[in-house]
Structure formats: structure tokens, C-alpha cells
Amino acid sequence: MVRPVGKHKSAKFVLMLVFLLGFVLFYNFFWASSPYLAYVRPKTAANVIVPINPETNKSQKGETTKKGNLHERVLAATFADLPAPELKWEKMASAPVPRLDGAAIQIKNLLYVFAGYGTIDYVHSHVDIYNFTDNTWGGRFNMPKEMAHSHLGMVTDGRYIYIVTGQYGPQCRGPTAHTFVLDTETKQWHDMPPLPVPRYAPATQFWRGRLHVMGGSKENRHTPGLEHWSIAVKDGKVLEKEWRPEIPIPRGGPHRACVVVNDCLIVIGGQEGDFMAKPGSPIFKCSRRNEVVYGDVYMLDDDMKWKVLPSMPKPDSHIEFAWAIVNNSIVIAGGTTEKHPETKKMVLNGELFQFNLDTMKWSIIGKLPFRVKTTLVGLWDGYIYFTSGQRDKGPEDPSPKKVIGDMWRTKLKL
Template sequence: MATTTTRFHQKHTSSTKIIIIFFLSLSTFIAIVFIANTIFHSYSSTSLSIASNWIVDNPNTTTITPPQPPLEVKRFLSATFADLPAPQWNWEQMPSAPVPRLDGYAIQILNLFYVFSGYANLDHVHSHVDVYDFTSNKWVERFDTPKEMANSHLGIATDGKRYIYIVSGQYGPQCRGPTAIVFVLDTKTTTWNNLPPLPFPRYAPATQLWRGRLHVMGGSKENRHTPGLDHWSLAVKEGKALEKQWRTEIPIPRGGPHRACIVVNDRLYVIGGQEGDFMPKPGSPIFKCSRRLEVVYGDVYMLDEEMKWKVLPPMPKPNSHIECAWVIVNNSIIITGGTTEKHPVTKRMMLVGEVFQFNLDTMKWSVIGKLPYRVKTTLAGFWDGWLYFTSGQRDRGPDNPQPRKVVGETWRTNLSLS
């Protein structure tokens, strides 16, 4: 009996030891797992922090970025990064235009400045002309445009004496379709007449009267986005067409809208512009504008008696929305404002606040001054030593070059070039 009890006690003791060892092993395993997990998370957090800092210091790396954008990058990118150094000018504010205008158009004939149509805002467009007299510095007249005439994205040119030619453009607000209709305004009688329509409608084509022919080039095609390379011309004289159809000319090297087109010294210049533009949102009953990729450039092309395009030095920076932002002063082309490349981080449109000079004697560009604020689609004129501009869409403030308010303000500064 004693032997049996002893064996039972030994067996019980042995079982107890096994259980204790099991629990000790389990506890040790759990502790090891916990410590390893803690070390792993600590290492991972440190690695992520180092990787994030490395990406901030090296923004061009191909390493995968963390889920949250590295805000530190934005601190190194000034909101005014696109501005170029330029002297400050003294500007004097003159009587504002009767209405604010975006994508308005203008032509100067002697001391009178004819300002056409444009947007009041995306949902409302103007259908009239306002006239400013540079001698009295007053807005002196207003009259309506034809009901069938485009309201924005026009092509516009003049003989400098009496007649103004209005070519194609967008009819209506938002991003509606273009028209191919062409009009001519007799500024002496304030009457309108039709010319043969363009072969195809265009948005904001480069347009000029040169050697007795009305030239129309580039612009955007019917979908409002695809750049056109077409170049047509029509013989005109004293506000009348001498031909029934437009003639095909040498295509422009690079297409797109919102460019300056200038004739000086018997040469035709096309400056700046962009490829692509806003498009109507598919299925929208009001043709609501929808943003697309745009490429702004500063290319300069010239046609002379050889009728071959020549490439000239580009603008100091890419620039668009400058169709009527130019004047000729002392054998120089002066361009005011515009839009440039998108902000590299926000991808928002950036406005231009500089005044550029292209010296036609040296064929060189320079930045000669600053506007009162950054602004696009300015309408510029020059009279009696004064550089004027009116209207457009201005920036959000000195530290924010994004577009905001459509304005009708008129400004002038004394400009003398040697």
C-alpha cells in the first residue's frame, strides 16, 4: 500500500512539473512575440520617417511616397514662383469699362479703342461694343453686335483706318460650340456686313490683315481642345471680300488658340499661345466647361515675303491669352499679362503680371515692367506716349497668382522706349 502511495505521489509531482514547464514555456513564447512585435513596429516607424524625409529632400526620386503628401515640399515653392524680376511701374487708374470682360477683344483705330463682347462670367456673355476715346479718356459709345456673331474666342483684325474684321469664335456662354461666320464692322457708319464664312469654325484663331488679305491661322478645332494647324486667307478691300472662297495657305508650325498675331514692317508674327483648352462636359445641357490638359508655350513664328515660317527667339516664359494684349512702340512689340504654365504642385492656372518687349531691331526679348496685378486677356492700346490696358481676369492677390475676379478696370502708364 505504501509503495502504491509513493508511486502515485511521484507521478503527481512529475505531472505538476510538466504543467509548470508548459506554462513557463508559453509565457516565454508570448513575451518573445511581444518584444519582437514591439521592435518591428519601432523599426518600421523609424524607416517610414527616414523615407519620408528623404523623399522631401529629393523630390525627383522614384521611391514610393507615403500615403499623405509631404507637405514640407510646398513650403519650398512660393505661390509667386512664376514671376520674373521686373521694375515697378507707376500706373494711373482711368475710368473703368462699362462692363467687366474676360476673353473680350479690342482694336485701336487712331484715338478710338473698340472693345468687343467677352464673358461677364461663365454663364453670361456680352453682345455689344464699348468705345474708349484716348484723347478725352472717357468711354464714349456703345452699340450692339449682330445676333449671329460669336461672343468670345474671336479672330480680329483691322485696316487701321475704318474697318474691323471679326472671324469665327464661340457663340454663347460656358463652352458652347463655335461658328464659322465672318463679319466686318464699318466704324464710320457703325454698320455690319458679312464676308464668306471660314471653311471650318475655329476658337480664338490668330488673325491679321496682311498684304491685302485677311489671314486666319491655328486656333482650336470644333471640339474646343484639338489644336488646328490650318491657315487660310481671303482677299479684302475696304470692308468687302474680293473672293468668294478662302484660299489655303502654308500651315502654321504649331497650332492652338490665344496667341498674339501682329503685322509690322511687312512681316507677320505669331507669338505664344497654348495647345488644348477647356471642353464642354459630355451630356451637359448648358455645355458646362470641363478642364482638360493645356500646354502653354512661348514660341514665336514669322512670315515674310518668302511665305515660309521662320522660328524666332521664344518669349522669356510661356504665355497665352494675349490675343489683344499687345501694342507696337518704337519698333518693339509690347505684350501685357497673360497666363503661363500651371503650378507644379497644385496644377492651377498661373497668371502673368509682367510687361514684355520684343525689340524688332535686335530680335531679343526683355522684361521691362510690371502691371498693377497679374491679369489675363488684357486689352492693350497705346496713344500719345501712354500704354493703356483694360479688362481681363486678375489674380487673387500679390501672393496668389491664380485667376479670380473678372474686371473692367482701365489703367495707363507713361511708356518711352529708346
């Protein structure tokens, strides 16, 4: 019997293809299941080993592993707590209401605390005042009806507080371009020229006689803005009719610290992207979008050019009012960092960061009582204080949970 040569060759070819496909699938499975390759980390990132309990076959983060895997895995550590000294924190009088994404300005021994979310469906429209000398809250007064309730740009010249743009209403409602000035001695509000376009949480500072407003998020709440405007002000009065365009900021986005020290304007941290209103939602319900948190630091020099300074020890956002100047250092409390690479949840920071302006170097000088974002910070009699924000779910879970009004302080020795 003569065998059909064509069919024999075809069968061998099919078998070879099946063998090769099986080898590729086996290799890919081995590669993907390896605990050391479960997460591809950036070259510049540190890493952390998450141990696996061999009895439960689960990691401390709760992920179940396949039998036979090594009992550890390596993850990018930008989301992890960084080593820091323990500090002795003292709890002070809590704020009258909890606040998230509020604003705060210190003038002498008084901390003026503005607006913010009480819950995602309720926003505050008043100011509370904390007195550092007697540890009391009081002197509440209302904000203008047209003023934003969160994501504000705000700064003071020592008496007048300048308030710029921000989100109007709860959930993820739209921004307003309205701007105001508050005379803290008379408690009188006055209008200023509106910003050219509305912004969420722009970096805002008073520098060389001008009010500077930079970056933030655009009208859709997600797209980073690069625009930079300024307007001349003095003693609570606006000296120009319109905002003047300035050199754009190198990287846009909201939730960054903006500090003037040693006649330098410095912008720290922040993020690109943010929650947006869900399309068609009648209440503008917040819907999460991808955001990138960064630790970039920029300084505007005498030639009105941006200079890059050393980055923070880890990416940090939600820090616009979380800073204080202490002995020629900038100290920043808490914030948010990169999301967890596996759970994809937002991760809060619990460190106290220091940027030494003499050495231009960053360090971590202590731990907060818990991880927390959008802290409102003040400095008095050698103590650094923080109040409000959203804290973590507990020591083992850095994702956000409760909005708080707590006030804490610790003695700083820098």
C-alpha cells in the same frame, strides 16, 4: 534530429527578399520625401526655392511638410513672377462692363471693345468705345445676332474691322464659322464668306492685302488646329468667293498674339488644349482639360515659309489683344503661363514683355498693377493702356479670380 534542408534554404531566401524589398521601399521614400527632388523640372527652366517656416512647418504656398525635412524645396519657376522694374500705373475710367475673352481694336484715338464673358453664364453682345483723348466711354452699339461672343479673331485696316469665327454663347458652347466686317465710320455690319470650318481664338491679321486666319482650337474646343487660310479684302469688301489654303502654322492652338510689323507677320505664344464642354451637360458646362502653354514665336517670310524667332522669357497665353507696337518693339501685357506644379491651378502673368525688333531679343520692362489675363491693350500719347480681363486673387496667389473692367495706363520710355 535531422533538419529539413529544403525548408531552411527557403526561409533564408524569403528573409533576403524581405530585406531587399525593405531597402527599396526605404530608398524610394527617402527619394520622394527629399525637398530637392519633389518636382522634376525641365533642364531649360529656371527654378525657385520655396522657404518653409520652421515654426508652422508650412511653406509660403501652404503645403505641410514632414518633420525632419529641410526647410525649403525647389520648383520649376516658369510659373513664378519674373524680376521686373516697378512702373507707375494710373487708374483711368473703368469700362461700362467687365469682360473676359473679349476683343479690342484701336483706330486713332478710339478703342473699340467687343463682346466677352461678363460671367461664365453671361456673354456680352455689344461694342463699347473708349476715347483716349478725354478718358470717357460711350457710343455703345450692338453686334449682329449671329456673331460670336468670345474667342474671336479680329483685325483692322484702319477703318474696317474684320471679325472671324469664335465661340457663340456662354460656358463652353460651340464655335461659329460666321465672319463679319464693321465699317467704323457708319457703324454698318456686313457679312463675309464663312471660314471653311469654325475655330476658337485663331491668330488673325491683315497682311499684304489678305486677311490671314491661323491655328486656334478645333470644334471640340481642345484640339489645336494647324490650318491657315487667307482671303483678299480691300476697303471692307471681299475680293474672292472662298478662303484660300495657306501653309499651316508650325504649332496650333488658341490665345496667341498675331502682329504685322515691318511687313512681317509674327505669331507669339499661345497654348495647346483648353476647357471643354462637360459631356451631356445641357448648358455646356466648362470642364477643365490639360493644356500646355508655350512661348514659341514664328514669323512668315517672303517665301511664305515659317521662321522660328527667339521664344518669350516665359510661356504666355491669353494674349491675342494684349499687345501694342512701341518704337519698333512689340509690347505684351500679362497673360497666363504654365500651371503651378503642385496645386495644378492656372497661373496668371503680371509682367510687361518687350520684343525688340532691332535686336530680336526679349526683355521684361515692368510689372502690371496685378497679374491679369486677356487684357485689351491700346497705345496713345506715349502711354500704354490696358482694360478688362481676369485678375489674380492677390499678391500671394497668382490664380485667376475676378473679371474686371478696370482701365490702367503707364508712360513708356523705350
